[in-house]
Amino acid sequence: MVMITEEVRAHAREQANGRCECQGANCRHHRAGARCKRGLRGDQWKVHWRSESGGLARGDIDAWCLVCFENNFTIPTDTVTILRSEIFGYAGFASDDQRKAVTLMSVFRDAADLVASENQGRLVRTSSDEVWLEFTKSPHAVDAARELQRRFHENASKLNLPTPALCCGIHRGEVTRSRSGDLFGETLTIASQVRGIAEEGQIVVSGSVVDQLGKGIELEDLGDRNLEDLTEPLRCWAVRP
Numbered sequence: 372m373v374m375i376t377e378e379v380r381a382h383a384r385e386q387a388n389g390r391c392e393c394q395g396a397n398c399r400h401h402r403a404g405a406r407c408k409r410g411l412r413g414d415q416w417k418v419h420w421r422s423e424s425g426g427l428a429r430g431d432i433d434a435w436c437l438v439c440f441e442n443n444f445t446i447p448t449d450t451v452t453i454l455r456s457e458i459f460g461y462a463g464f465a466s467d468d469q470r471k472a473v474t475l476m477s478v479f480r481d482a483a484d485l486v487a488s489e490n491q492g493r494l495v496r497t498s499s500d501e502v503w504l505e506f507t508k509s510p511h512a513v514d515a516a517r518e519l520q521r522r523f524h525e526n527a528s529k530l531n532l533p534t535p536a537l538c539c540g541i542h543r544g545e546v547t548r549s550r551s552g553d554l555f556g557e558t559l560t561i562a563s564q565v566r567g568i569a570e571e572g573q574i575v576v577s578g579s580v581v582d583q584l585g586k587g588i589e590l591e592d593l594g595d596r597n598l599e600d601l602t603e604p605l606r607c608w609a610v611r612p
Contacts, residue, residue: 496553519539
């Protein structure tokens with residue numbers, strides 16, 4: 372994979388020299404009959420450019436216009452804290468009463484969105500029974516997980532819906548961020564596996580999260596856990612109520 376350094380960017384700008392700007396006249400990307408990926412599918416392209424020679428050869432980028440180069444080969448990364456929360460036993464609720472289950476998930480999603488914004492985070496994605504939240508700081512993620520459980524139960528009770536427990540997993544690490552805001556990377560996978568450790572009503576955090584937490588949050592050491600795709604065990608803790 373080519374490392375996009377400032378030196379490489381500077382070389383691309385020098386070679387572009389105002390050419391193309393995605394009009395297709397001089398850009399190798401367009402001469403090959405392809406379309407610039409900018410704007411397609413909301414820029415949700417996970418592009419890892421491998422040069423034709425298999426390494427970083429300057430000649431491999433000479434024929435790319437700057438716009439195509441920047442849009443397709445620069446992948447911004449951030450270090451963030453990811454909270455994955457899931458409704459415990461949701462499949463059972465869905466099989467018993469699908470309409471109530473859909474309403475319950477809507478309540479869950481709305482509570483997650485509000486709790487994220489209140490704790491300097493954001494709702495990244497949702498599925499049938501889970502939400503993914505992103506935070507800059509780990510203490511905010513833990514506070515959000517606690518508040519999400521309370522807010523979810525409170526709002527569900529007002530609608531006479533079931534109030535199942537939530538299972539939460541929190542992990543901090545590097546992610547790849549598309550311009551549309553989607554996140555990709557191993558950090559999301561690990562957060563999902565940490566959530567898999569959580570029992571009914573538990574909030575489980577990894578060591579990368581613990582390193583950022585203050586003394587005001589009590590933790591129960593769960594020991595090292597062997598997680599799929601990780602060569603080394605991951606130390607995990609449960610947040611005490």
